[in-house]
Amino acid sequence: LLALSLALPALSAFAAPLVMGFSQVGAESEWRTANTSSVKSAAKEAGITLKFADAQQKQENQVKALRSFIAQKVDVIAFSPVVESGWETVLKEAKAAGIPVILTDRAVKVTDESLYVTFIGSDFVEEGRKAAKWLLDRVAKSTAPAINVVELQGTVGSAPAIDRKKGFEEIIKSNAKIQIIRSQSGDFTRAKGKEVMESFLKQKDKKIDVLYAHNDDMAIGAIQAIEEAGLKPGVDITIISIDGVRGAFEAMKAGKLNVTVECNPLLGPQLMQLAKDVVAKKPVEKRIKVIEGVYTADQAAKELPNRKY
């Protein structure tokens, strides 16, 4: 027994590495690609075998990936759910298979919260509030009778799109002059953001004073549409967006974007430590929030070299 107890620690070094099945939303934005590289590099760093599946923003592909991870009997499943609903069945299958599930980045709406162990991600409602608070300050001294906002929403049904809208609307209520006159999904992509902004600009009945984009990629697409319409983005139309990706800092430095609310994609290291704790049956928080700030155009040039994504 003594010999065995002495040998065990050494033996544990040869234990099979933890296997994680990770289902990613897609590769729709700079944020998403930074998130993917953080997850992949952190898994390598942590000695975790990563089975990675890209769902091209389709829920049915994520469900297929989760079922494949269950069939492969991975030690832990982690995923960023593209939309909030429709997960009960496959999460019950994971639970029945005894495989713990970690939500990362986006949340799900389920009646039985035991279907996942923990959720690590940003507070999207707070991100929407921060965006609106910046606008309230911006227009505090404005004598304009109305401040017309157009909104580029994220993916329909996704937690960030639902919550960023909710937080923004909660705060602008305190200034009746601020009205969202048009709102449509640009699916978090540059291409769709540009296309929807072009349609907003064609409707001449109301002047557009502000664009609120749920992510920087749609804002960057909209900037192209605004310039092609002969207007100055960041000047004729104030632009507020979320994520804080490099493209946003470059647009702010060029005076074409006014503010970006940071949404940190670099969750990889925290996720891998969480996975080890969950597999080791250590107690973990049900909700782990990510710390993040707000960056304005005047800070862009100084902050750009520090950006990690």
Ligand code: GZL
């Ligand atoms: C937010 C994340 C969102 C980003 C978008 O945590 O889910 O999805 O804001 C990305 O850029 O596409």
